[in-house]
Amino acid sequence: xxxxxxxxxxxxxxxxATRGLITLILRQEGYAVLxxxxxxxxxxxxxxxxxxxxxxxxxxxLPGPNGPELAAxxxxxxxxxxxxxxxxxxxxEQYTPFLQKPFDVTELxxxxxxxxx
Numbered sequence: 296x297x298x299x300x301x302x303x304x305x306x307x308x309x310x311x312a313t314r315g316l317i318t319l320i321l322r323q324e325g326y327a328v329l330x331x332x333x334x335x336x337x338x339x340x341x342x343x344x345x346x347x348x349x350x351x352x353x354x355x356x357l358p359g360p361n362g363p364e365l366a367a368x369x370x371x372x373x374x375x376x377x378x379x380x381x382x383x384x385x386x387x388e389q390y391t392p393f394l395q396k397p398f399d400v401t402e403l404x405x406x407x408x409x410x411x412x
Contacts, residue, residue, distance in 0.1 A: 302411045303327040303346060307337045307353040307365060308381075313396075317352065317403065324404055326411075334360040334368070341369055348376065349411045355382040355390055363390055377410045 304326050308314040311332070318328045329344060331337035334357055341348060351369060353362035360368070366378045380390035387393065394406055 301325050301327045302349040303329065303344070304350045304352055304407065304411070305329045305331065305337060305340060305348045307331045307333070307351070307357065307362065309333055309354065309357050313354075320400055320403060321407065324407075326407070333357050334365040337365055338368060341372075348373070350407065351376055351378045352407065353378065353380060355380050355387040356384065379406055379410055 304321055306314055306317050306321070306328055308317065309332050314330055314332070318330055321328050329340050329348070331340050337353070348369075351366055353365055355362045357365070362380055366376070366380075370376050379392050379394055380387065381394040381396055381398070383396040385395065388395070392406065392410070394403065
């Protein structure tokens with residue numbers, strides 16, 4: 296049986312500690328992870344990445360354009376790109392699917408797995 300290529304997740308969060316922890320967790324789960332601190336970085340990574348990005352995991356509130364604006368921009372070239380929005384602000388729940396910060400490792404992994412099958 297051939298090894299399957301790991302799914303690639305683009306994690307976008309302006310809080311370096313949060314982004315680093317999410318990246319560490321997802322890499323331990325076998326995912327390939329690309330990291331960005333804001334929309335500009337995320338769009339550059341998306342353009343330069345050779346291969347498919349299987350999931351965008353983005354904070355709702357980012358400096359400059361926000362997470363929903365980033366998702367809309369990336370979906371112009373990848374219309375079926377799955378997205379999970381995350382935030383510590385309960386009013387951000389209007390963006391779905393939504394992951395409320397702080398979240399536990401089990402919930403993060405469960406939500407990511409269900410989005411990238």
